[in-house]
Each structure stands twice: as C-alpha cells, then as structure tokens.
Amino acid sequence: MAQTADHAIGIDIGGTGMKAGIVDLAAGELISDRVRIPTPEGATPPDVLSTAKDLVGLLGDAAEGLPIGVCFPAIVKNGVTLSAANISDEWIGLEADKLFSATLEHEIHFVNDADAAGLAELEFGVAKGQPGLSIVTTLGTGIGSAFLFDGKLVPNTELGHLIWRGTDIEKWASASARERDDISWSEWAARLQEFYAHVEFLFSPDLIIVGGGVSKNPDKFLPLITSRAPIVTAQHRNNAGIIGAASLALG
Known part of the structure; x- marks a missing residue:
C-alpha cells in the first residue's frame, strides 16, 4: 500500500475492544483491514498502552x-x-496524549471516543452539511455522545451519564445492558425510547444519529423508536471511531 499525505492511522479504544485501521482521509474510509484486540482486563494504563502498540504493529509496514x-x-x-x-x-x-505519544514513538492526536465518531459523521457521513444540532449516540459498553452544531463539534458531552432511576442511564439502556439483562430487542427499544425522549426534551436536536456496535442491526430496534427529529444510523457504523480519530490529522 503506497503511503500518501491523505493516509492516517485511527485507534479506537473501548471498554471491551481496541481497534485500529489505516484511513484514506480523502475518501473517509478504511483502506486496510480493521485489526482488533480485546481490551485488557482492568484496562490499566500500562496494559492499554502496550496493546495500542501491538495494534499498530498488526497494521504492518503500511503503517510506518x-x-x-x-x-x-x-x-x-x-x-x-x-x-x-x-x-x-x-x-x-x-x-494520556503524552503517554500514547511516548509509547507509540509518534506525535498523536487525542480525543474522546464518541467525539471521534461524531467527527467521522461530520466530515464523511450523515452529519456533513447538516444545519442546526445533530446528536450522535454510540451504543455499546456504555452510551457515548457527540454534539455537532452547524458543522462544529461541541466536545465532551456525556449523555450516557445522565441520571435516570438513580443511576447513570447507560447502565440501563446501553447495548451491554441489553445483553446483561437478557432482554429482547423490543424491550431494549422501549428503554431507548425513554432515553431518546429525555434527550429530545433537554436539547431539541435537529437530527439524531445512532452508532456503536449495534448500528449494524438497526432493523431490530430503530423502527420501534419514535422521535420528533429524524433518527438515522451512523454511516460509518462501528468504524466511526477509527475514521474520526484518523481525521484529526486533517487539522
């Protein structure tokens, strides 16, 4: 694979898995295989940093x-x-940015994971050119969020930590909560309905974008959710974090 100034590596660190890939920044798509290693038990700094280095190694000479x-x-x-x-x-x-830079022996660009997914949709996906407020939600181990207003990222929103029924709402409505509680897709959609209704009441978004691992199965839950704003699947699905992280090199 020939290297160009339009290529960058994106590393997406999650609660259960760490993923990486090489991204074509002109097209906004992966041009390598996506490599994945389970997040080390406990996700301590030394273990995560070591695994990040291993991920880059799996990308081979093309990542050099x-x-x-x-x-x-x-x-x-x-x-x-x-x-x-x-x-x-x-x-x-x-x-953390300095720790990753030292471990990977490279200057890095560092961002919240849901914000990275938001950047992918803003630069290359369904939020591109979208006026007003778009809210990206990533449904996985927890619930991440990214606010995009008139083409700009408003960083570090944390909708998964809205207090609901006495605890963080992500403990009740995340994709991992569906698996942990062994509930049907329709039962989970009812929980998501409450989550998205609450988000709409608070922020009145113009567009809601659903990403994360479950976005590859939108037909199982998305049609069961009603909202004032259009609610759509993220274009880049579970690769959005990798693409968005890599897109930081454009800045």
Missing part, C-alpha cells in the same frame, strides 16, 4: 510513518483524561 489519531472513553481536555468510563480509574488526571 503515518500520523496517528487515538480516541478514548473519557473526557479529554488538553490531552488529559478527566474521567474513566469502563476503564481503570488510574486514567483520571493523566496526560
């Missing part, structure tokens, strides 16, 4: 010298991780 974007399940400000969702609390307060 390419810019790297990393997305991460935490509030990220100035490269510092200020929270820890489904990962070790040891990440809180760390200069």
Whole structure:
C-alpha cells in the first residue's frame, strides 16, 4: 500500500475492544483491514498502552510513518483524561496524549471516543452539511455522545451519564445492558425510547444519529423508536471511531 499525505492511522479504544485501521482521509474510509484486540482486563494504563502498540504493529509496514489519531472513553481536555468510563480509574488526571505519544514513538492526536465518531459523521457521513444540532449516540459498553452544531463539534458531552432511576442511564439502556439483562430487542427499544425522549426534551436536536456496535442491526430496534427529529444510523457504523480519530490529522 503506497503511503500518501491523505493516509492516517485511527485507534479506537473501548471498554471491551481496541481497534485500529489505516484511513484514506480523502475518501473517509478504511483502506486496510480493521485489526482488533480485546481490551485488557482492568484496562490499566500500562496494559492499554502496550496493546495500542501491538495494534499498530498488526497494521504492518503500511503503517510506518503515518500520523496517528487515538480516541478514548473519557473526557479529554488538553490531552488529559478527566474521567474513566469502563476503564481503570488510574486514567483520571493523566496526560494520556503524552503517554500514547511516548509509547507509540509518534506525535498523536487525542480525543474522546464518541467525539471521534461524531467527527467521522461530520466530515464523511450523515452529519456533513447538516444545519442546526445533530446528536450522535454510540451504543455499546456504555452510551457515548457527540454534539455537532452547524458543522462544529461541541466536545465532551456525556449523555450516557445522565441520571435516570438513580443511576447513570447507560447502565440501563446501553447495548451491554441489553445483553446483561437478557432482554429482547423490543424491550431494549422501549428503554431507548425513554432515553431518546429525555434527550429530545433537554436539547431539541435537529437530527439524531445512532452508532456503536449495534448500528449494524438497526432493523431490530430503530423502527420501534419514535422521535420528533429524524433518527438515522451512523454511516460509518462501528468504524466511526477509527475514521474520526484518523481525521484529526486533517487539522
């Protein structure tokens, strides 16, 4: 694979899996196989950093010298991780961008994971050219969110941590909650209905975009949800984090 200035690596770190790929930034699509390694048990900084290095190694010679974007399940400000969702609390307060840069021996671009998914949809997907407020939600181990307003990302929103029935709503309405509670798709859709109705009441979005791992099965739950705003599947599905992280190299 020939290297060009339009290629970058995206690394998507999640609570259950870490994924990476090489992205063509002109087309906004993966041009390599997507490689995946399960997130290490406990997701401590040394283990996650080591696994990130292994991921880049799996991409082979084609990854040599390419810019790297990393997305991460935490509030990220100035490269510092200020929270820890489904990962070790040891990440809180760390200069994570510097740790990844040192481990990968490369300058990196660092962002919240749901914000990366939002950037993918903003640059290359269903939010491109969309006026007003688009809200991207990623349904997986937790619930991530990205706010896109008139073509700009409003970073570090955390809709999964809205308090609902005395706890974070993601513990009740995430994709992992459906599996953990062993409920049907229709029962889960009823929970999502409450989540999206609450989000609409608070923010009145013009478009709702559903991403994350379950976005590959939208027919099983999306038709059961009603909303004032159009609700659509993310164009890049579960690759959005990789593509969005890589797109940071455009900046």
